[in-house]
Amino acid sequence: xxxxxxxxxxxxxxxxxxxxxxxxxxxxxxxxxxxxxxxxxxxxxxxxxxxxxxxxxxxxxxxxxxxxxxxxxxxxxxxxxxxxxxxxxxxxxxxxxx
Amino acid sequence: xxxxxxxxxxxxxxxxxxxxxxxxxxxxxxxxxxxxxxxxxxxxxxxxxxxxxxxxxxxxxxxxxxxxxxxxxxxxxxxxxxxxxxxxxxxxxxxxxxxxxxxxxxxxxxxxxxxxxxxxxxxxxxxxxxxxxxxxxxxxxxxxxxxxxxxxxxxxxxxxxxxxxxxxxxxxxxxxxxxxxxxxxxxxxxxxxxxxxxxxxxxxxxxxxxxxxxxxxxxxxxxxxxxxxxxxxxxxxxxxxxxxxxxx
Numbered sequence: 001x002x003x004x005x006x007x008x009x010x011x012x013x014x015x016x017x018x019x020x021x022x023x024x025x026x027x028x029x030x031x032x033x034x035x036x037x038x039x040x041x042x043x044x045x046x047x048x049x050x051x052x053x054x055x056x057x058x059x060x061x062x063x064x065x066x067x068x069x070x071x072x073x074x075x076x077x078x079x080x081x082x083x084x085x086x087x088x089x090x091x092x093x094x095x096x097x098x
Numbered sequence: 099x100x101x102x103x104x105x106x107x108x109x110x111x112x113x114x115x116x117x118x119x120x121x122x123x124x125x126x127x128x129x130x131x132x133x134x135x136x137x138x139x140x141x142x143x144x145x146x147x148x149x150x151x152x153x154x155x156x157x158x159x160x161x162x163x164x165x166x167x168x169x170x171x172x173x174x175x176x177x178x179x180x181x182x183x184x185x186x187x188x189x190x191x192x193x194x195x196x197x198x199x200x201x202x203x204x205x206x207x208x209x210x211x212x213x214x215x216x217x218x219x220x221x222x223x224x225x226x227x228x229x230x231x232x233x234x235x236x237x238x239x240x241x242x243x244x245x246x247x248x249x250x251x252x253x254x255x256x257x258x259x260x261x262x263x264x265x266x267x268x269x270x271x272x273x274x275x276x277x278x279x280x281x282x283x284x285x286x287x288x289x290x291x292x293x294x295x296x297x298x299x300x301x302x303x304x305x306x307x308x309x310x311x312x313x314x315x316x317x318x319x320x321x322x323x324x325x326x327x328x329x330x331x332x333x334x335x336x337x338x339x340x341x342x343x344x345x346x
Contacts (some may be wrong), residue, residue, distance in 0.1 A: 051246020
């Protein structure tokens with residue numbers, strides 16, 4: 001088995017664990033300490049932010065501006081239109097700003 | 099009984115239509131970007147079929163393209179999917195009438211829109227029939243896999259992804275997901291902390307460490323701020339979030 005397939009299968013096992021684990025584990029624990037719960041609650045946004053922030057800062061002015069516009073759009077629009085407009089904006093801004 | 103099962107299955111299939119349509123571009127995009135990041139079409143299809151969680155699949159191929167250590171990739175997939183823990187705890191209570199095997203299968207298909215629809219169904223009729231659940235899950239799942247394959251074929255044809263902005267669609271997509279969490283407690287301080295720390299780490303220590311270090315900073319801020327105070331109404335928030343995410 002090559003490494004890519006191993007990564008995929010390990011990722012799949014980890015994902016299934018999150019889908020079945022909440023029921024098996026979380027529902028049995030009477031009280032999760034509030035700090036732990038708040039920390040866990042922050043996990044997805046914290047991880048995803050680290051994938052956006054360097055792109056927003058280091059890629060260039062067109063990219064920074066695109067993410068700024070996309071963030072504002074996301075306040076008003078659902079994911080799908082925001083995503084398509086964001087895609088159009090990056091193409092347009094790159095054409096204009098180089 | 100058989101007629102009842104069939105009717106519920108068809109009803110579930112009807113509930114899947116809007117999700118199938120909304121997920122379509124993301125399923126194809128995943129396949130195309132997976133190939134652009136060095137995966138084969140078979141690996142992209144395998145990923146959609148076994149992980150079946152769009153956001154984490156995108157994270158996976160993003161990190162994969164950057165030659166990052168395997169354990170970091172797997173841990174990041176796990177972290178992005180961590181929200182499912184809450185879905186699972188909430189929805190699991192309504193699976194009590196299902197057999198163990200049905201539950202084991204059902205949890206595999208617990209993607210965001212499936213969770214949102216199932217919670218709605220529970221609220222409307224007081225039960226979630228297994229046939230209905232699978233009637234909704236299977237079309238989304240099967241098409242999600244086919245879309246990865248179609249995307250991979252397209253991806254192989256695209257010679258200049260930069261001109262189409264393809265290389266920058268993932269950050270836009272991830273930003274959309276981050277914004278989708280904005281109703282959570284302490285969202286802004288968490289995002290600022292992981293954003294600032296990840297940028298500094300990216301500059302000083304370098305990739306891929308900005309992911310784990312930045313995320314850790316955000317989680318710590320969340321834990322510190324969330325110490326005392328009133329508990330948040332997790333259930334309502336997680337349903338609203340699930341509805342914002344259009345794809346598996």
